[in-house]
Ligand code: UDX
């Protein structure tokens with residue numbers, strides 16, 4: 001029984017990680033049945049929607065894969081118990097947000113859903129099951145999962161259950177998830193039992209070079225995921241801190257990035273200055289690292305990594321102050337257009353998007369926002385801005401502050417005093433600035449926080465222009 005091949009996979013959590021990852025596994029392993037379960041029925045209904053434009057996750061290339069494998073060997077449902085029972089391997093891909101209260105609030109991850117998954121697996125699994133941590137988790141979470149699984153075994157002496165626990169963190173980035181899954185830089189598998197490691201390895205070996213599959217012990221695997229994200233985020237805070245210096249000195253952050261990126265020891269990736277990193281992982285993972293370091297009394301390590309998050313917040317505040325100053329220190333009742341609400345291009349995800357905090361600052365100062373994004377839905381914006389008050393009379397102008405959603409860029413720009421590019425969507429690169437200038441108030445300002453707009457063309461149209469990290473436009 002122990003050595004049987006993985007034939008049925010169950011993945012708990014049909015989100016940005018679980019959905020695309022399981023779609024690719026099903027596509028690459030036609031002989032394996034993959035069952036993705038989620039407690040959120042409307043999310044499952046969306047995954048099963050006949051209209052592939054209604055899938056809950058937008059990722060280039062995902063629709064095509066879903067079309068090939070859905071209802072063949074990839075199934076989405078809410079039937080957790082049934083699918084746990086028949087699974088040889090179970091991936092835990094549920095979300096692990098930062099705790100908002102209690103011990104470690106603001107830094108440690110909330111593991112209540114991971115614990116709940118482990119309890120369900122302990123209760124309903126049959127025979128031997130490989131339990132795989134896919135969600136990014138604090139170091140030594142595998143120990144918690146192990147304790148839950150094995151405490152059930154101790155109580156139930158007539159059981160036929162055995163478990164192996166593996167850590168197999170995901171390194172996919174949203175917007176390029178399918179490419180990252182199909183051509184990964186590496187696949188990391190952490191565990192203590194060679195047999196279980198090899199069974200999971202066999203799955204990835206169908207399409208990944210064996211030399212790219214790294215195996216480590218459980219704790220190294222869990223820690224490596226946090227550290228990888230911390231290093232990536234650190235590069236962004238480093239370059240963002242220099243963007244402010246460029247504005248003061250007349251240097252251009254893109255030229256500086258290019259010049260340093262040519263050094264093969266530094267490398268050219270992840271050196272794009274912007275409004276700050278967003279997404280569900282970077283901030284959470286760094287704060288977990290900070291929490292872990294403090295817990296073990298490593299004050300200097302904790303302070304070093306915390307600074308990455310502090311710079312990220314400062315970058316957003318800095319941008320907001322520049323906008324207010326350029327608009328003569330007063331934005332009350334001015335119409336400001338937010339171009340891009342997702343945390344980066346090619347995703348509909350808004351978690352930790354810099355647009356949220358920047359919009360909140362502007363709303364609290366009385367601005368009237370017109371928010372535009374090619375993929376994000378109004379409902380998601382509403383949820384992220386919920387509870388914002390305007391600075392005007394200390395009362396809500398409407399339930400969510402003084403903003404409205406407008407998908408059409410030119411309708412959004414009509415009578416606007418300013419527009420801020422916050423996400424690097426391709427569509428913003430081709431805006432007709434003469435048309436925009438005719439529609440906007442005068443003086444009209446364009447703020448480009450992603451360096452995707454040609455400032456000369458904007459200025460020729462009669463609009464004012466500011467670009468992040470570019471001393472020429474200060
Ligand atoms: C990611 C990663 O998995 C994780 O590494 C990171 O730490 C945070 O978020 P993601 O797929 O992006 O997860 O999260 P999300 O899109 O929120 O999906 C999680 C899904 O799990 C949700 O659809 C939620 O309904 C589901 N879930 C959660 C369950 O089905 N059961 C639970 O008990 C809890």
Ligand code: UDX
Nearest residue numbers: 170171172173174270271272274277278279281343344
């Ligand atoms: C990240 C990691 O890249 C991925 O390996 C991990 O599994 C999950 O977290 P993701 O958050 O989806 O992926 O996107 P990523 O491309 O890393 O971008 C994160 C944020 O950094 C975005 O807000 C992006 O705009 C910003 N960013 C990225 C920059 O500002 N400059 C850069 O040079 C790169």
